[in-house]
Amino acid sequence: MADSSGQTSTMSEQEKRASIGLAGIFSMRMLGLFMILPVMSLYTEHLDGMTPLLLGLAISVYGLTQALLQIPFGLMSDRFGRKRIITIGLLLFIAGSVVAAMSTTIYGIIAGRALQGSGAVAAAVMALAADLTLEQNRTKIMGTIGISIGLSFGIAMVLGPILASIVGLSGIFWFTAILASFGIVILHKVVPQPAKLTVHKDAEPIPALMGKVLKDGQLLRLDVGIFCLHLVMTAMFVVLPLLLRGKLGIAAEDHWMVYLPVLALSVAAMVPFIIIAEKKRKMKVIFVGAVGTLSAACVGMYFFSGQLWGMLFMLWLFFTAFNLLEATLPSLISKIAFAGGKGTAMGVYSSAQFFGAFCGGLLGGYVWDAVGLSEVFLLCAAVLFVWFIIAFSMQSPRHMSSLLKHVDIQSAEQAKQITDKLLAVKGVLDVGLSADDSTAYLKVDNDLLDESAVDAILS
Numbered sequence: 540m541a542d543s544s545g546q547t548s549t550m551s552e553q554e555k556r557a558s559i560g561l562a563g564i565f566s567m568r569m570l571g572l573f574m575i576l577p578v579m580s581l582y583t584e585h586l587d588g589m590t591p592l593l594l595g596l597a598i599s600v601y602g603l604t605q606a607l608l609q610i611p612f613g614l615m616s617d618r619f620g621r622k623r624i625i626t627i628g629l630l631l632f633i634a635g636s637v638v639a640a641m642s643t644t645i646y647g648i649i650a651g652r653a654l655q656g657s658g659a660v661a662a663a664v665m666a667l668a669a670d671l672t673l674e675q676n677r678t679k680i681m682g683t684i685g686i687s688i689g690l691s692f693g694i695a696m697v698l699g700p701i702l703a704s705i706v707g708l709s710g711i712f713w714f715t716a717i718l719a720s721f722g723i724v725i726l727h728k729v730v731p732q733p734a735k736l737t738v739h740k741d742a743e744p745i746p747a748l749m750g751k752v753l754k755d756g757q758l759l760r761l762d763v764g765i766f767c768l769h770l771v772m773t774a775m776f777v778v779l780p781l782l783l784r785g786k787l788g789i790a791a792e793d794h795w796m797v798y799l800p801v802l803a804l805s806v807a808a809m810v811p812f813i814i815i816a817e818k819k820r821k822m823k824v825i826f827v828g829a830v831g832t833l834s835a836a837c838v839g840m841y842f843f844s845g846q847l848w849g850m851l852f853m854l855w856l857f858f859t860a861f862n863l864l865e866a867t868l869p870s871l872i873s874k875i876a877f878a879g880g881k882g883t884a885m886g887v888y889s890s891a892q893f894f895g896a897f898c899g900g901l902l903g904g905y906v907w908d909a910v911g912l913s914e915v916f917l918l919c920a921a922v923l924f925v926w927f928i929i930a931f932s933m934q935s936p937r938h939m940s941s942l943l944k945h946v947d948i949q950s951a952e953q954a955k956q957i958t959d960k961l962l963a964v965k966g967v968l969d970v971g972l973s974a975d976d977s978t979a980y981l982k983v984d985n986d987l988l989d990e991s992a993v994d995a996i997l998s
Contacts (some may be wrong), residue, residue, distance in 0.1 A: 550676050553731045557671035558680040560730035561664055562687035564625070564722040568632060569688050571715030572601060572655065573695030574702065576776045577798065581784060581791045582708035587644040591908035592901070595777045597648045599900020601635075601656030602773070606893035610886050613662025613743050617736060621667035625726055628660035633719045640712035651712065656893075658719075662743050662886060669742035670733035677741065677943060685869070689862075693806075696798035704792030737976045740879040741943060744886030752883045757875045760933045762888055764830070765868055766895035767926040771837065771919040772861065773899030778912045785912075786845040801851065805858035812863055817870075823935040826867055830930050833860040834923035841916040874936045879971025879980035881941060939968055942981040942988075946997045948974040957996060964992045 550558065579598050583589055616624040632655050639651025668680045702711055738745065752758055783789045783797060816825040836857035843849030869885070876884040906918045948954050954972045961970045961981065966988030971980040979997060 550672075550679060554672050554676055554680065557668060557730055558683045560725050561668050561680070562683045563725050563729070564629075565661075565664060565684050566687040566691040567718040567722045567725075568629070568658075568660070569691040570695050570698075571632075571636065571711075571718050573692050574699035574711055574715070575652075576773075577696055577699045577780055577794055578703040578708065578711065578791070579780075580777055581780045582703055583645060583648065586642075586648065589645045590904075591777075592904040593645045593649065595774075595900035595902070595904020595907075597645055597652055597900075598777055598903075599773050599897045600649055600653045602769070602893040602896030602898075602900070604653050604656035605659045605661075606890045606897065607659075608657055609659035609662050609889060609893070610744050612659045613666055613886065614746070616663035616666055617738055617743075621663055621670065621733065621736065622726055622730075624663045625660045625667065626723055628658035628663065629719050629723050629726070630658070631655075632658035632660075633716045636712045636716035636719065640709045640716065642709075655715075661889060665882075665885075666736075666739060666743040667730070667733065669739035670735070670737060671731055673945075675943065677739075678941070681742070689865070693802050696802060697795040700792060700794040700798070739882060739976055740971070740973055740978070740980060741881045741941065743882045745883050748880050748883040749887070751877070752880055752887055755875075755877075755884075757934060757936075758872065758884050758887070760929055761868055761871055761875070762891040763929055764864070764926055765888055766891040766898075767922050768833075768861070768864055768868070769892050769895035770899035770902065771833070771922055773896045774903030774906075774915055774919055775837075775840075775857075775899075777900060777903035778907055778915045782844055782850075782912055787847050787850060797851065797854070801854045801858055802862075805855055805862055808855075808859045809863040809866070813866060816867065820938050822867070822871070822874075823933065826864070826871070827927065827930050829860040829863045829867070830923060830927045832856060833864070834920050834927055836860065837916045837920035837923060841913050841920070844913040844916070871936055873941055874939045877971065878941075878969040878982045879973060881980075937968070938984060938986070939982045940985050942983045942990075942993075944979040944981065944993065944997050945977055946972060946979040947977055948972055960996045961993060964996070965989045967993065 575598065580594055583594055583597065612624055612628060635651045635654030635656070635658070638654055639648050642648050642651060664684070665681070668684065669677055672680050699711065702714065706714070780791070780794060783794055784791055789797065812825050812829070816822045836853050839853035839856065840850060843853055872884050872888055873881055902918060903915050906915045946957065948957070954974070958970045958972055961967050961979070966984045967981055968984060969982035973980065981993070
């Protein structure tokens with residue numbers, strides 16, 4: 540199958556291998572990180588030096604090192620090679636897992652988790668994915684990687700409590716190290732070697748564009764949103780496992796029986812809202828409503844923290860809104876970011892996400908220590924209410940999609956001429972041309988777009 544420019548839109552064998560391999564690397568790494576969330580507070584009570592604040596730090600410190608290093612790792616991969624940097628990142632992740640597995644104090648766990656986070660390979664993996672795919676197939680591989688992360692979270696919530704009951708917390712860290720080792724094997728045996736390294740504005744941060752992204756008020760609202768979302772999620776998991784075991788009397792090894800139906804039903808419940816947001820163009824209404832629902836669910840968890848069915852309902856409500864927002868926020872970034880700025884916008888967004896997780900662990904531990912376990916949910920509700928106010932003030936996003944096309948640019952004058960012609964095409968809303976990777980980055984309205992006219996100009 541070919542598009543009107545003569546380029547195939549069916550993924551080649553190389554692209555399929557890259558998609559499967561890189562999604563596997565991402566999912567193995569994230570599975571190891573996520574499995575800690577539902578079990579850390581249950582299996583660290585015996586460790587030397589243990590306090591609620593240090594427990595929160597142990598859960599979340601990986602977010603700090605991830606936030607600080609993920610953009611530099613991506614930039615280093617441009618210079619030193621994708622696979623080399625990804626390998627170094629995975630080795631750091633393995634080293635952190637081993638340190639945590641062998642630790643007998645909370646301080647050792649914190650050091651191991653920080654080292655795990657320092658292997659921040661997300662941007663480098665995305666850049667490698669872009670190197671190995673044609674422009675028109677790039678969203679497919681990015682989508683596959685995104686789905687693998689979501690599946691990893693669900694599997695980790697179920698597998699973590701089961702595995703911890705058998706091998707303990709140290710066993711989970713050893714298992715995580717083994718997963719990352721398999722990731723290195725997949726990287727070098729399954730993922731193809733790119734013919735050349737190219738800077739892709741849609742897949743990785745560009746330092747020259749950072750200022751423009753940081754000055755965009757609409758993008759900053761989304762960055763604040765993902766910061767709040769992961770702050771709340773991490774803070775909640777500092778205390779939720781303890782409440783399930785203590786107030787609700789559910790044995791630690793049975794916590795998966797709570798997470799499995801709650802997550803499965805929440806995913807099913809969010810699908811209609813995603814369809815309404817996209818098809819009916821009700822994105823802002825659904826988005827703001829989900830933030831409000833999330834805040835209300837946290838208030839509900841405070842009041843029902845000692846009642847099983849009330850707590851289960853509030854958890855279902857929380858994860859329905861949480862999963863909806865996790866799916867919606869990247870879509871909004873893609874819609875709002877200027878043409879050619881998506882990679883940079885996503886880099887800032889990811890850093891805000893990881894920094895939110897770091898702050899969430901600290902605040903969750905602090906509030907638990909200072910006030911109590913259940914009061915952490917009130918902290919979460921307050922943070923989400925602030926986000927609700929910010930989200931309410933955002934502009935309704937235009938119904939835009941990103942479109943990438945190959946283009947050969949010989950001069951700045953030619954680039955300006957092509958840009959002017961493209962902007963005159965019906966359905967083309969924004970244009971960014973890049974001579975570095977021979978790509979035209981377009982923001983388009985698919986319902987109005989005359990793609991044949993776009994192809995005629997670019998060819």
